[in-house]
Amino acid sequence: MKPYVLGIDIGGTNTVFGIVDTRGNVIASGSIKTGKHPKFEDYLEDLHTEATRLIEANDAVDKIQGIGIGAPNANYYNGWIDNAVNLPWPSMPLAQLVSEKFGIPVAITNDANAAALGEMTYGAARGFKDFIMITLGTGVGSGIVINGQVVYGHDGLAGELGHVIIKRNNGRLCGCGRTGCLECYCSATGVARSAREFLEIRSNEPSLLRNIPIEQITSKDVYDAAMNGDQIAKDIFNYTGTLLGEAMADMMVFSSPEAFILFGGLAKSGDLLMRPLREAMEKNMLAIFKGKAKVILSELKEADAAVLGASALGWEAKEI
Amino acid sequence: MKPYVLGIDIGGTNTVFGIVDTRGNVIASGSIKTGKHPKFEDYLEDLHTEATRLIEANDAVDKIQGIGIGAPNANYYNGWIDNAVNLPWPSMPLAQLVSEKFGIPVAITNDANAAALGEMTYGAARGFKDFIMITLGTGVGSGIVINGQVVYGHDGLAGELGHVIIKRNNGRLCGCGRTGCLECYCSATGVARSAREFLEIRSNEPSLLRNIPIEQITSKDVYDAAMNGDQIAKDIFNYTGTLLGEAMADMMVFSSPEAFILFGGLAKSGDLLMRPLREAMEKNMLAIFKGKAKVILSELKEADAAVLGASALGWEAKEI
Secondary structure, three states: OOOEEEEEEEOOOEEEEEEEEOOOOEEEEEEEEOOOOOOHHHHHHHHHHHHHHHHHHOOOOOOEEEEEEEOOOEOOOOOOEOOOOOOOOOOEOHHHHHHHHHOOOEEEEOHHHHHHHHHHHHOOOOOOOOEEEEEEOOOEEEEEEEOOEEOOOOOOOOOOHHHOEOOOOOOOEOOOOOEOEOHHHHOHHHHHHHHHHHHHHHOOOOOHHHHOOHHHOOHHHHHHHHHOOOHHHHHHHHHHHHHHHHHHHHHHHHHOOOEEEEEOHHHHHOHHHHHHHHHHHHHOOOHHHOOOOEEEEOOOOHHHHHHHHHHHHHOOOOOO | OOOEEEEEEEOOOEEEEEEEEOOOOEEEEEEEEOOOOOOHHHHHHHHHHHHHHHHHHOOOOOOEEEEEEEOOOEOOOOOOEOOOOOOOOOOEOHHHHHHHHHOOOEEEEOHHHHHHHHHHHHOOOOOOOOEEEEEEOOOEEEEEEEOOEEOOOOOOOOOOHHHOEOOOOOOOEOOOOOEOEOHHHHOHHHHHHHHHHHHHHHOOOOOHHHHOOHHHOOHHHHHHHHHOOOHHHHHHHHHHHHHHHHHHHHHHHHHOOOEEEEEOHHHHHOHHHHHHHHHHHHHOOOHHHOOOOEEEEOOOOHHHHHHHHHHHHHOOOOOO
16 A cells, blocks of 8 residues: 555635645645636646645655545545536536546545544544534534444435434525525524524624624624623524534434534534533433433644545545 | 244234244244243243244254344344333343353344344345335334444444434423424324324314224224325324425435335325325425435335344344
């Protein structure tokens, strides 16, 4: 086996890539603008040029075992990206095209599955065979690991726990077109929506948040206000944590994970989020599972996590 | 490999056992009363005597590869039955005790997981690697198969989808002590509870069901009334199927199964249940999964299914 993998995280704005060793050290990394290239051929040319430059500069030519890619709507089984609304290109066989360009085996999956793999290979989930990774970013993503394997489902698209319905009636409209998804409440965007709801409808108490134009309030503003003792902001975190804890108790009956691993900006809200989350999870837990599941934070540095996650998949990439 | 396995299904009332071949033919079967033996030693003695008689009568001595047992609260990993409220005995290492008595390897799991294994080995799920078995009996059980393996979770107890919460507020009280579980609505008992709710609270229309003392109405009564054109009875099936379909759409985002396989008395209600179920499932499905999951009925004969399911586990039983 060669000593390195190349991890590539394709986001709507930036594509970040890095050379990673077996211990999860990012030897070197670089990035290009994803959106700059409306034609995929141009994007691939740019990516190949920059990545090759990095590989050569780090004496890694012929030392890359595989390439792992995390990307929206990436299908692990067939290597295609399908209808990824955040990317400028149509559906395409991404794994095959990148593999042909680099002459190296490529495997792809979505970013949350990549995060779970990264955590299992290098991070907080080392040694766990059954866990659920939940990414709390702009949306809510998930990567489910059972028996040491990421769950891809029969079509390669499993693990969309951001889209379990937590409010069956009168739920918030989700980007997916349905209403009441977990993602509408427990993402950074969801917290901002909760802020508007609490300030406009639920309460007329004073709040530090009332100093900010209501449409501009972010989850970071809510966090800052809560840390400054603002009651409405604390209520918003209680609400968010409780909903997530209830949802996690329901996930438990499915696969009985040893741990939930939380990742993303919102996960770093400390006790503001974690206390109500843990309380709601245990309170709503089926008796046989009570007290069993750990809730822990990602151990991967946020700046490296996406590349590390993608790179972890590189170790299992095979010739197409 | 020897040509037979012994399947044992331990229920609260009866224990049924059968000799099964590799094609899923039940060569011969027998049963004993579970509840007759307050002491487990006596029960095991009786079971051993009767099963041995059956084995000898069918020329199967030394031809049993393994014993598979389906039982409430059975833990696949450690072979124990823990706090099984329907059985007369305390927690105990069931697999070990039965294996010592018979001198044959034993594996155990709960009845819904056994049903999933049976369906995968001999029934409607042959060839499926990703499916979810849902048993609609007195309660709602489930067995989840991912990558061709039953999901046991980190503690051996995963797959309790009867206890996902489908009504977060003002839900019905469940036997598990919580409220709003799927099982309270979509089991035979749940249908009977719905009948009482519809007749007493939701409607004052005439109904064939009003001829039956309300506390005695069963799901079979509701089925019969619906088949006779009774509108309230049909509404109850619509309600039940819709709730189950909504819940199944949520299960889909977890493991993206190729199929849901339904088993049990209620599953045989035909279009009364299946039409609203399929409609609700597709209507509530996340777009990427729409139209993908089959909903099919078990192919195992109900009389044989429990023994067949348990027996399927016998093929993977190992020396303890």
